[in-house]
Amino acid sequence: MSMAPLIVAVMPIGLVFGAVAAGKGLSGVEVTLMSALVFAGGSQFVAMDIWTHPASWAALAFSALLVNVRHVLMSASLGAKLQGFSGPAKYASMLLLADEIWAMAEMRAKEGKLTPAWFAGLAVPFYLVWVTTSLAGALLGAFLGDPKVTGLDFAFPAVFIVLVMSFWKGRETGAVLAASAAAAVLTHHFLPGVWYIAAGAAAGVAVALLGRRREEAHA
Amino acid sequence: MTVDPHTFLAILAMAIATIATRIGGLVLIRFVTIGETQRRALEAIPPAVLMAVIAPTALVTGPAETIATVVTALVAMRLPLLAAVAAGVVTVAILRMALGA
Numbered sequence: 001m002s003m004a005p006l007i008v009a010v011m012p013i014g015l016v017f018g019a020v021a022a023g024k025g026l027s028g029v030e031v032t033l034m035s036a037l038v039f040a041g042g043s044q045f046v047a048m049d050i051w052t053h054p055a056s057w058a059a060l061a062f063s064a065l066l067v068n069v070r071h072v073l074m075s076a077s078l079g080a081k082l083q084g085f086s087g088p089a090k091y092a093s094m095l096l097l098a099d100e101i102w103a104m105a106e107m108r109a110k111e112g113k114l115t116p117a118w119f120a121g122l123a124v125p126f127y128l129v130w131v132t133t134s135l136a137g138a139l140l141g142a143f144l145g146d147p148k149v150t151g152l153d154f155a156f157p158a159v160f161i162v163l164v165m166s167f168w169k170g171r172e173t174g175a176v177l178a179a180s181a182a183a184a185v186l187t188h189h190f191l192p193g194v195w196y197i198a199a200g201a202a203a204g205v206a207v208a209l210l211g212r213r214r215e216e217a218h219a
Numbered sequence: 220m221t222v223d224p225h226t227f228l229a230i231l232a233m234a235i236a237t238i239a240t241r242i243g244g245l246v247l248i249r250f251v252t253i254g255e256t257q258r259r260a261l262e263a264i265p266p267a268v269l270m271a272v273i274a275p276t277a278l279v280t281g282p283a284e285t286i287a288t289v290v291t292a293l294v295a296m297r298l299p300l301l302a303a304v305a306a307g308v309v310t311v312a313i314l315r316m317a318l319g320a
Contacts, residue, residue, distance in 0.1 A: 200271020
């Protein structure tokens with residue numbers, strides 16, 4: 001099964017998220033609710049970074065929007081490949097969109113046809129494992145030890161590093177990544193909050209579009 | 220095991236924002252045709268966003284994180300996801316201990 005490694009990989013991340021969230025003072029029910037309703041690890045970790053008591057819904061919603069705005073592009077790209085899906089099935093599938101699921105579905109669409117059964121077989125176990133390991137992490141947090149000492153806090157960036165590598169298509173991708181990294185680090189240094197993610201995205205897109213204009217000028 | 224009303228409201232707001240992004244693309248492609256320029260912008264966004272999310276951790280947190288980032292990326296070229304993630308986690312844990320960070 002091609003999805004088995006993904007599901008095994010999400011387990012430690014769910015555990016770490018639960019442990020981090022419990023450390024921020026969230027109860028097991030709250031951790032479970034967040035993983036079940038938001039189901040977007042990146043924005044959930046960022047939320048823990050900027051969490052306050054009482055929680056500020058506007059700041060958290062805005063940061064979730066910024067971190068997850070990439071889903072618009074993923075669902076736009078994938079949406080065109082869901083011909084075999086009924087209208088409601090299309091929307092239901094996109095509610096379970098995640099970086100890893102999107103990447104697997106794009107790969108599958110390149111090789112053959114995406115079917116609702118294939119998508120559900122990937123997304124539903126992934127979702128259930130995310131929610132249950134988050135709860136387990138919240139309950140076991142104290143026993144996992146300090147995530148900084150075990151290095152488990154690095155599991156989440158490591159997954160993103162691997163995903164970045166999977167988007168590699170040559171020198172042009174290198175330019176996009178370099179622009180994004182530079183803009184993100186600078187913005188992170190000078191501005192509070194999650195603007196660095198928007199800045200990195202904007203810089204990456206700008207470089208991609210500049211590259212295209214240069215190609216056209218040569219043609 | 221309680222649910223704080225502020226926390227609940229924040230979770231709901233995050234969920235609504237996230238659902239909007241997930242459904243957004245399906246709505247978008249009904250109204251906008253994706254040409255070559257749009258496609259190129261669309262393709263650049265996921266790697267750019269992922270890079271932006273990890274850049275502060277990968278580049279300016281400390282030598283342990285930067286080296287572990289390089290190790291993870293190198294392992295990812297040859298081995299599957301889980302092996303690369305494990306290599307990164309083990310590297311960062313050992314280096315933090317060694318460097319006393």
